[in-house]
Amino acid sequence: MLHKIIGLTVRDVRFPTSLEQHGSDSMHTDPDYSAGYVVIYTDCGLNGFGLTFTLGKGTEIVVCAVEALAGLVVGKSLEAIVSDFRGFYRLLTSDSQMRWLGPEKGVIHLATAAVLNAVWDLWARAEGKPLWKLLVDLDPKQIISCIDFRYITDALSEDEALDILMKAQEDKQQREEEMLKEGYPAYTTSCAWLNYPDQQLEQLCTDALKSGWTKFKVKVGADLKDDIRRCRLIRKMIGPENTLMIDANQRWDVAEAISWVSSLAEFKPLWIEEPTSPDDILGHAAISKALAPLGIGVATGEQCHNRVMFKQFLQASALQFVQIDSCRLGSVNENLAVLLMAHKFQVPVCPHAGGVGLCELVQHLILFDYICVSASLTNRMCEYVDHLHEHFTSPVVIHDARYMPPKDPGYSCEMLESSVQRHRYPEGDVWKQFKNQ
């Protein structure tokens, strides 16, 4: 069967998370977790679902960008796409006129992610497998053929990439079984959003410890005294054995980052996340160097906009934890390139998740990373946030603070149609209700 794509729709879906300060940090004080939500329709009745994550305002711009890309997708068959996925990736990212709007960054790249996520979902459904399993079963050569190596060959050649995948083939069956049995380790960001009062933080932390969580992330960066108080509180609650990470969401300049984080060193954070501009490779390198003697690593990636940037972060030793994002990079294709580069540079990947749908998507990528690339769990864990999973047809399953591998075919980002309808912006019932208040 050919699975000819005969239509593509995109909708602006927003959740009013800012009402309860979920997701608040030092730079994003009132996010409404949202998505540009894509459905592609085929002539044989099978559909593909994809999304890119946004924070509310401006989602309509991403929707507009998806509509601009739709013409490059509709009319093609799934089989034609996946038989030259690198070519299709480049068709979307290197359109002679549209690449000026990026290239491969910002709105146009978020739109590319949404569209390609839907294509990957469709492929996995057509194969009757969850996406991670589709990837695990693909021939390494076909994996390579999905990746656009343009601009990264100075760090990773196709041959090197193939070699990495071939080496991991040997024991992959064993790791797949391990994952199916035990799941992939996770950490939680749900306890300590910046604007949560201390009492709420304590309560959430208590509950999380009871549920078996051992790794916790705290938002910092707005006020040093507050940060010291909150870090002290959470470190006291979780004890010295558990893991603490801190996240500044790009709040500081380079010198300020070094001095601020040094003031929090007594709380033994494993990493400082996004200490400064996501574009500042050399700044992150300087911060990494300064904090290394304190035993604090630098993590970044949720706003690292493409493989060329990740390449340089790795080349410059500017991060010690690679945080891939399933919706900012150009879908699975570009994330594969980053996973392989991270392996070559021997830097662990700890994906960014949360928002809406990010956990559902990225779990597939990190499962593939463990089974077929890194073959290691050392210093590795995937972010988890306990919000909005109820809107998905195949929500994540967490057991004992671990992601259990999804079993349903696809990329796990199909939303309940009723949720989509209620949260469409501005016409859904949820938003009409605010308008009428």
Place this chain on the structure above:
Amino acid sequence: MLHKIIGLTVRDVRFPTSLEQHGSDSMHTDPDYSAGYVVIYTDCGLNGFGLTFTLGKGTEIVVCAVEALAGLVVGKSLEAIVSDFRGFYRLLTSDSQMRWLGPEKGVIHLATAAVLNAVWDLWARAEGKPLWKLLVDLDPKQIISCIDFRYITDALSEDEALDILMKAQEDKQQREEEMLKEGYPAYTTSCAWLNYPDQQLEQLCTDALKSGWTKFKVKVGADLKDDIRRCRLIRKMIGPENTLMIDANQRWDVAEAISWVSSLAEFKPLWIEEPTSPDDILGHAAISKALAPLGIGVATGEQCHNRVMFKQFLQASALQFVQIDSCRLGSVNENLAVLLMAHKFQVPVCPHAGGVGLCELVQHLILFDYICVSASLTNRMCEYVDHLHEHFTSPVVIHDARYMPPKDPGYSCEMLESSVQRHRYPEGDVWKQFKNQ
């Protein structure tokens, strides 16, 4: 008078330049020079005009982004904006929800440029001066107050920036008079677009030499044999004394760039422009290092998306010519930061221009750079392309291959309303005509 902003409109204006291969290069084979064109209206009848440049498809996405920003502009007064221009810049670039779409890159930043260009135009008109003269006459402290130093203080502090401006105050009167009399040196890209046949190239080159041009840029990167033939042809025509630059528009990976340009070294190009990804700071640094012994510099910037990237290009010695763009960076505000950083690192600024409106806009910035920042013309020149100037109310004036300082109040980017109407996409007469063919 307060100049309260009471409205903002944005239109999608496109010129069918691809029909004659104007603007064609190795990555952008068929650009239709276009703009997101903004008008802001005040309660006292004075309007401000601004634009951002695009290549055709996708301009509607930029229009959508401008509309999303409009709410942050309408209702404010010009005086309130310019009394805290840094704050206003940050309001547009750091909106808690919208910054996720960038931050400060891609579509959302192009839209920011269009809006802020219109605000600067309004300010210059309100002062009755061309923009360059407004800048030249501003107190250095007020110039500094327009710049967002976030993320660049490790390269340039406010005090250092002020110091640079103060030092240049002394002889600025003399340089202003020099510019008014002699103009700012330019080079031409009009002769050698990639898809022009050799005969056309020869004819254009002959004409340009007659008109006094001495500096020429050739597009390269698609086919090495073609490049050798074209470079040989143009070098023969312009002779050994004139200046040749080559431009690959991001076509190569790092190793390929070094080998390809080495093959063209015999034609003595002053620079290779955009040899690889605009995001690849470390790649440009490697290319710079490899080509230095051949006497070839690296130029880049037209797709360098913000001051954080320029900062690193300078820190890493990754370019020898800084090519600012008036419509990709966050308008005058962010370009001021780049001019000052370039001066500190002693790298000459040679602006990107061409497209539609880019020459009109950027001439103001480079005049300010000479009069108030660099005080030098060594290795400096501004790009010029002879297209589409007829659509502006105050088109550039070129005498003897030099930009003559504009005299009309404003930022020179007001289009003839008749041109806007005819070229509106898709409803303008020019585009209806193609539809009917």
